[in-house]
Amino acid sequence: MIEIRIPKDIRGYAEKIFLGLTGRHMIAIAGTVCAGVGFYFLFKDTPLEQFTFALVLIPVAPLAVWGFMRPQGLPAEQYVKNVITSTFLFPERRSYKTENLYDDILWELNKDEEEALKETKKTKKKK
Numbered sequence: 001m002i003e004i005r006i007p008k009d010i011r012g013y014a015e016k017i018f019l020g021l022t023g024r025h026m027i028a029i030a031g032t033v034c035a036g037v038g039f040y041f042l043f044k045d046t047p048l049e050q051f052t053f054a055l056v057l058i059p060v061a062p063l064a065v066w067g068f069m070r071p072q073g074l075p076a077e078q079y080v081k082n083v084i085t086s087t088f089l090f091p092e093r094r095s096y097k098t099e100n101l102y103d104d105i106l107w108e109l110n111k112d113e114e115e116a117l118k119e120t121k122k123t124k125k126k127k
Contacts (some may be wrong), residue, residue, distance in 0.1 A: 028067015
């Protein structure tokens, strides 16, 4: 009998192109390699030649992370767009307010008692 494996969540499916890597992974790897080679030749003949490998990793690492990371199940660019939108473009301050019904009832009772005391004082003064 032929069995076909179906992912639980169809949105999580990505077509594999080569060696189990998706198109997104392949683009990230190609960009990382190109940027790495370019930065290597840029830093190769500088006085910092001993640290060339470390200097190449600094600009190249975000490209590699961009291709393989999926924060909260979203592609990196969609996640960054959502963060920018919710943080900078449309920030919404949410205040935490509770309604204490017991306190409201006590406040009303105290208010009624104060009014009753004022009325009794007025009636005593009139007598």
